[in-house]
Amino acid sequence: MKNVLNRFVPRGYIPFQGSKTIINSSKRKLIPEVYTSNANKLCGSLAEVFDKLNITDGMTLSFHHHLRNGDYCLNMVMQEASKRGIKNLTLAPSSLFPVHAPLVPLIENQTVTKIYTNYLNGPVAKAISEGKLKELLVMQTHGGRARAIEAGELSIDVAFVAAPAADKKGNANGVDGPSACGALGYAIPDVKYAKKVVIITDNLVENLDYIEIDEKYVDYVVVVDKIGEQSGIVSGTTKITRDPVALKIARNTAQLLNELGLIKNGFSLQTGAGGTSLAVASEVKKIMLEKNITASFASGGITAYFVEMLEAGLINELWDVQCFDLEAVRSYKVNKKHYGMSSSKYANPYEEDVVVNKLDFVILGATEIDLNFNVNVTTDSKGLLIGGSGGHSDTAAGANVTIITTPLIKSRIPIIKEELTTISTPGEDVDVLVTERGIAINPKRTDLLDKLQNSKLNILPIEQLLEISYQYTGIPEPIKKSDKVIGVVEYRDGTIIDSIYKLGED
Helix, strand or coil: CECCCCCECCCCCCECCCCCCCCCHHHCCCCCCCCCCCCCCEECCHHHHHHHHCCCCCCEEEECCCCHHHECHHHHHHHHHHHCCCCCEEEEECCECHHHCCHHHHHHCCCEEEEEECCECCHHHHHHHCCCCCCCEEECEHHHHHHHHHCCCCCCCEEEEEECEECCCCCEECCCCCCCCCCCHHHHHHHHHCCEEEEEECCECCCCCCCCECHHHCCEEEECCCCECHHHHCCCCCCCCCCHHHHHHHHHHHHHHHHCCCCCCCCEEEECCCHHHHHHHHHHHHHHHHHCCCEEEEEEEECHHHHHHHHCCCEEEEEEEEECCHHHHHHHHHCCCEEECCHHHHHCCCCCCCHHHHCCEEEECCCEEECCCCEECCECCCCCECCCCECHHHHHHHCCEEEEECCCEECCEECEECCCCCCCECHHHCCEEEECCEEEECCCCHHHHHHCCCCCCCECCHHHHHHHHHHHHCCCCCCCCCCCEEEEEECCCCCEEEEEECCCCC
16 A cells, blocks of 8 residues: 555555645544542552552553653653563653663563654664564654544553652642653643553652642652653753854755745744754844844744743743753743643644644754655664654644755765655655755745745755765665565654665665
8 A cells, every 4th residue: 555655554554645635634533531530649659550550461551751861760660561471562652762771672572562652762763673563663743643642543541651740639740859851741642631640750749839730630649769860851962063064054044044034023933952953043043133033932842042042032932842951941940931832732733723833934854855855854774763753744744934954965875865765754845955065945835946036045956966965975775675564654644654664684
């Protein structure tokens, strides 16, 4: 079975229909929120939670990733499951990181047989790439995961929520205590729609000044020594790059945005937390200062850089689904214009007032991009799982202008490909590619091309950029591809945009 991008889709899944054809939007099945009637919620241990909830074979357990590579809670829960000999579990963590390496033996012995997630890297990603997960991995988007939970497609038996602060009634937040991680946006759909909800905290208090998770959704509260390492939130670069190639890309991107008239009073933006994305934000900031321009809002995962712009009056509001560093955590607690949002409010395609649809532009990265502007951020060129869409497809679909920034060549491999290893985001939603050697505009965006007719920027067809890269690398040899499907890439509406294959033999 093939989708509109001519990619194989396993039997039983609905093929991708196109980003503007969101399936079932008029027949959305929204399951009711689940409330608890428990009066005595405090448990002495995770073992007691397992006993009370009768957690057993075949259940679906969910987790959030706001502690990122510092998270302890998923490993704690799965250690208890392993001790009890529970098998055939489905896991639905919003993301997985190297810290979750203890999952690998549980995948191998079939304690865990299926995983839904939005992003993963490290040992678990490698094990799945090698074909060790019994059933298919399902890679979702941030908005797609929220949609699937609310629509009842991803049914969660027990949601385990790492909460930096909680009271005995089950009220919780992400801003207080030694493990404060900021906004808990990715946990909100789980809390509202899971059959049972367990708060895991290392900071039990009498009363909370700020409540992010309401007690009415929470069944049990368990106190542990430590839910994670706060420093692990910063699991990647969150500083402006010093690389001269990346800085050139950033300057050209900001100039492009300026020439397109996108840097104007009241504009809205989102960038990633990587060094190049932050360099773009820095260059945009210079133009804003020169022109005395104020942005209406920035959204997504928030970093210290956007906090500085908020506090300097350059941005009116921050809309935060997760904090990428500790300065963002601080700001989320004290700044009245630094708002939290659920992943559904952020990017659910069925949400009426979704934030991604209000973005003037978004700056995104790519592992690969093809001549039709389809983008891969899920695997490397050999097929190893190294990430996932997260909010990539969501923001690309919602923003007025979607810009991919990347060097033309990485590790002596051209970024532009005639055929992608894996499609994460459809080219119909990608408008511009900015590299150090030139800028390619998606031909369908004739409006952008018209505005850039007199530009001094080096604007080239994407095919010419590919030929330029070949001058440095030669034409790469085709990489051997396995024919065994080990996962699927789910678009934000639940259709399948591509399949993921087992790593080929060297």
